[in-house]
Amino acid sequence: MNQCQAAARLRVALGHLGQPSARAGVAYPTSGAVSPNSFHPPQFQYTRDNDVLSLEQRNFYEENGFLVIKNLVSDADIQRFRDQFERICRGEVKLEQMMIMRDVSIAKSEYIPSERMISKIQYFEDDKELFRYCTLPEILKYVECFTGPNIMAMHTMLINKPPDSGKKTSRHPLHQDEHYISFRPSNKIVCAWTAMEHIDRNNGCLCVLPGTHKGSLKPHDYPNWEGGVNLMFYGIQDYDENSPRVHLVMEKGDTVFFHPLLIHGSGWNKTQGYRKEVSRYRARLVKGQRISL
Secondary structure (H helix, E strand, O other): OOHHHHHHHHHHHHHHOOOHHHHHHOOOOOOOOOOHHHOOOOOOOOOOOOOOOOHHHHHHHHHHOEEEEOOOOOHHHHHHHHHHHHHHHOOOOOOOOOEEEEOOOOOHHHOOOOOOOEEEEEOOOOOHHHHHHHHOHHHHHHHHHHHOOOEEEEEEEEEEEOOOOOOOOOOEEEEOHHHOOOOOOHHHEEEEEEEOOOEOOOOOOEEEOOOHHHOOOOOEEOOOOOOOOOOOOOEEOOOOOOOOOEEOOEOOOOEEEEOOOOOEEEOOOOOOOOEEEEEEEEEEOOOOOOOOO
């Protein structure tokens, strides 16, 4: 193997590690036959070689940090997840490791197990029905485009955004999910977020700041908002308020995949319905790598 080929292979390998500083570590050949200026950073840093994404889709994710795939999860699967969620809300299913979070705007004295009281379920790995979401072939084939093979499911959630009581506690400030997760590297992690019904700005759709996945993890704290602040949610304290925003209007079964450093949030639910979505963070498990939770 000549020096040019060796340097090129090293550059590609470092690029696949997803390290922004990897270019500084590339050893260029000293031979005068090849100029260092002829080397360029890898074209793709946030996606892996695959035969699923089109070139247009791959370029879009690289540039923006998110990608919406329409009608990915079937109505039948969505209904099964919804039915299981309602059984959990009624107390018919109880799992020790699952975290059930109630709507903070409802007083404890008014709590009655039902869909109206539960705003989020986390860590449903031991629930065979809900965990089916994490094993759906249609989800996994896209996840691998961002993480590579040897996929590990890390953090599960089913969110039931309640109608806002007027205190605006249903809104979620702009944040980066990497603030909440301790495993790395970022470029081998992706979130799959599937709408369980029509979602738009009226019921609190996702709002993303395209391209912010290229930055670093920013300081988070409680937002400085007038009105209600949900103490379960942290927000970014330092970001460009003039950054372009995209509100993701989605139909049932649509799925957005996004990078853990992408700045995003959601508005308050102005309707009388409960906005539902199911999501899961996935990481690539690399041999010899330790992932802590």
